Amino acid sequence: xxxxxxxxxxxxxxxxxxxxxxxxxxxxxxxxxxxxxxxxxxxxxxxxxxxxxxxxxxxxxxxxxxxxxxxxxxxxxxxxxxxxxxxxxxxxxxxxxxxxxxxxxxxxxxxx
Amino acid sequence: xxxxxxxxxxxxxxxxxxxxxxxxxxxxxxxxxxxxxxxxxxxxxxxxxxxxxxxxxxxxxxxxxxxxxxxxxxxxxxxxxxxxxxxxxxxxxxxxxxxxxxxxxxxxxxxxxx
Numbered sequence: 001x002x003x004x005x006x007x008x009x010x011x012x013x014x015x016x017x018x019x020x021x022x023x024x025x026x027x028x029x030x031x032x033x034x035x036x037x038x039x040x041x042x043x044x045x046x047x048x049x050x051x052x053x054x055x056x057x058x059x060x061x062x063x064x065x066x067x068x069x070x071x072x073x074x075x076x077x078x079x080x081x082x083x084x085x086x087x088x089x090x091x092x093x094x095x096x097x098x099x100x101x102x103x104x105x106x107x108x109x110x111x112x
Numbered sequence: 113x114x115x116x117x118x119x120x121x122x123x124x125x126x127x128x129x130x131x132x133x134x135x136x137x138x139x140x141x142x143x144x145x146x147x148x149x150x151x152x153x154x155x156x157x158x159x160x161x162x163x164x165x166x167x168x169x170x171x172x173x174x175x176x177x178x179x180x181x182x183x184x185x186x187x188x189x190x191x192x193x194x195x196x197x198x199x200x201x202x203x204x205x206x207x208x209x210x211x212x213x214x215x216x217x218x219x220x221x222x223x224x225x226x
Contacts, residue, residue: 043201
């Protein structure tokens with residue numbers, strides 16, 4: 001298995017909802033990442049997990065909460081989001097921290 | 113501050129021609145650079161990388177050049193094909209405030225005319 005999968009592909013949620021984004025890889029990679037990408041903009045790093053420990057938190061608002069249950073899974077829990085949080089959320093993994101990253105297709109999130 | 117940016121936001125080339133996409137960076141501590149290709153509706157896809165101890169690296173139809181003196185990175189695509197149409201991002205990995213980071217450049221959209 002040489003890909004990163006993300007679910008759901010699309011998500012529409014209200015500002016009072018709680019939802020989770022999921023990411024999975026079975027390549028044995030030891031680092032996983034969450035990025036936010038707005039339209040026509042580059043991906044912006046949000047969180048990095050290295051060997052299942054949170055190593056980077058780019059001052060992301062607390063309404064985004066990452067979780068790494070094991071080396072293959074990465075979740076992003078969402079709560080009380082704002083309309084400006086609408087974006088494509090990308091998950092990536094790399095064999096070791098800061099190597100080349102392999103991206104999933106993303107979850108298109110719309111906050112209403 | 114840190115900046116990874118591109119000189120040309122869009123590039124249009126004829127099929128079969130060579131393409132050159134440029135990128136500037138400002139973090140001297142960056143030691144690893146990657147080019148990604150992002151097609152519509154997909155996540156970025158790794159194309160080629162280069163470490164700071166090299167100045168050139170070649171792949172299949174692609175070449176990355178690194179000029180550390182002027183902090184410049186370029187991606188050359190030979191015999192550009194319609195399938196190469198996408199947004200191309202350079203990214204730098206290196207030690208920055210807060211730890212190691214990956215920072216993406218603004219991106220260049222490549223249009224290939226048949």
